[in-house]
Amino acid sequence: MDDKNKHILSLIEKFEQGRASEEDMQELDVWFRSHEANTDLTDRLTPEQQELAKSNLLKRISNRIDSELPKQTALPQRKTVSSLWIKMAAACVLLVCFGTYFLLDNRQPAQQEMAGRVADFAPGSNKAVLTLGNGTQIVLDEAQNGELANEGNTIIRKTDEGKIVYGQNGESQSVMSNTLATPKGGTYHLILADGTAVWLNASSSITYPSAFTENTREISISGEAYLEVAHNPGKPFWVKTGAQTVEVLGTHFNINAYGGQNAIKTTLLEGSVAITSAGQRKLLKPGEQGLLDGNTIHIAKVDVREVMAWKEGFFDFADADIQTVMQEFARWYDLDIVFDGQQTKETFTGRIPRSWTFAKVMDIMGTFKSTHITAEGRRIMIKQK
Incomplete structure (x- = not known):
């Protein structure tokens, strides 16, 4: 059993014992949903081979569940139901382990290939550049909290929470155009002069007036x-x-x-x-x-929950192809993605915290089993096997 699946089994055991953290639960959820959506470990076997494999695997799974998971004690009904789910989940883990080892030993697991070739990168953070009407640029993640600038009667402040707030000190006499831009791996929260709240995702920008003095508000x-x-x-x-x-x-x-x-x-x-x-x-x-x-x-x-996942701190994919998935990762981890040749038709379903490092995310992305992913610095190359 490889290290990844030992890790999943340890998370299952923590869940069974009531010791799993929120992040543990998120990782379990992502892992099981991704494998449920990509049940193709044995798709290259003949029907006869699959039947033989199934018989052998089920015996091994049954024995392994009894040895790997803690014995049951008297549990309320809700816990018993959870226990059944956990045993089914454990079977899924062991199916992956044994299926890969006994039946597809000529294929190196995609997770190991990725771990060996892809460097780790930190997730994005709260950073942006504010360009004032006179051309002055302020790097917000380096700026001190408090008042940043004045434009006419408009006061621009950076709060302790790390957001930019525009306020008025009397009637606006001078209105200037400002731009707030996030780089790859950046996100930012802005409050415009009228009280409108804006959250920018990575590689995004908003241009707006320092005060709204006309009959319409335009950005x-x-x-x-x-x-x-x-x-x-x-x-x-x-x-x-x-x-x-x-x-x-x-x-x-x-x-x-x-x-x-x-x-x-x-x-x-x-x-x-x-x-x-x-x-x-x-x-x-x-x-x-x-x-x-x-x-x-x-x-x-x-599904509004899927659309808004980025603001809540998640990637949320539903049957997403590898181009869609990797473009999201490129913006958040500040990467350049290069696709080489025809790409896999496999898809990914899962909800992944954006707080995870790139290496941890790519470990989960082993679900794209027919894909080679290699790296040269921040240049990630993807091609079909």
Whole structure:
């Protein structure tokens, strides 16, 4: 049994004994969901080989469960149900162990290949650059807390929580355009002069006025951002992203408009918004996503929890291909991803904490079994075996 599966068994034992931490539970959840979605360890065997393997493996699994897991004591009904799940989960772990060792011994486990070739990188953190109207740039993760600058009657402060807040000291006389930009591996929280809250994902930017003095409030965004717009019916809020404009009165929504993607995604959590582009205008309801693909706006129901996972500190994938997964990782871990040739059609399902290091994430990503992943510094190369 390799080290990875010994580690999973130790987590199962901790869970059974009531000692598992929140991070332990997250790792178990990610691991089991990913393997459940990719049950192809023996897909290269003939039907006869699979039947023989199944018979031998089940015997070994049964013996191993009894030796690896602690004996049951008197447990309430809820715990008994959990115990059954744990034994099934343990069987899944052991199936992977024995299946790989006895049946596919000519294939080196993908987890070991990754561990041997991929360096470790820290996850992203709270960092961004603020560009003022006069061109001055402030590296926010290096700036001291407190007042950063004044623009007219606008005061710009960095709080103890590490967010930027715009405040007014009397009637604004001078309005200047500011830009807040996050690099790869960065995220930031911003409060605009009207009280609108903005969370920027990695490799994103927002351009906005230091104060809203006109009849409308207009900003522009690239990359991904979540907004909670301050309600003010007398001053409609407009968000521009490429060829799309979102009209808001007061609402919570997410915009994904990364360069290089074929579509802009606007997801509504609360309130209402109108999306306009090339003469089209579509209204969104909570739980809906507007997808601007070329000149056409498509509306569909989506899993809001999956869309908002980045803001809550997670990657959340549902049947995602390797290109989608690795592009997310590239932005968060500040990597350059190179795809070589045709890629695997395997997919990944799982919810992974963004606080994990890259090596730990890639250990889980061993579910892409037909893929070679190697690294030269921060340049990650991916090709099919």
